[in-house]
Amino acid sequence: MANASSNAASNTNAATGQATAEAKQIILKEIGSKWGKFSEQELSALKDRDDLVTQVVAKYGLEKSQAQRDVDALMKGRQI
Template identity: 55%
Template sequence: MENSAATKTSENTQDNAEGHKALLSDIRAKWDKFSEQDVSSLKGKDDLVSKVSAKYDIKPDQAQRDVDAVLKGRKIGASA
């Protein structure tokens, strides 16, 4: 008999990895000044807001709105 809990965990891990990859792709599509390495080293939403603000010379509140629009509730970083 198959262990359905282990199978679901494996599927969820794969779905999370694919979702994270899609998120990083969305970030690169929106902010093309970021390299692949820049995006993969992001530590979280606040880190992205800070970097967007600095790299694109926009106010933090505008960067926050832009980041929120791209993330759509998704998480960045190790906890994603």
């Protein structure tokens, strides 16, 4: 019986991990659509929202405050 519970927990964790990976891929595609200068490799290497802001400033020459607003608008509370 304990083994069945353990398997159910493992399946739930795997499903959650897959959903998280899929959500990240969707977010990265949205970032790539908005900021087309990012390569696939650069998108995959993004660590967090602050890293994205830094990269947008570097690639597009925006002021940090403007880049922060743009990233916040795109992300709407989601995490990379």
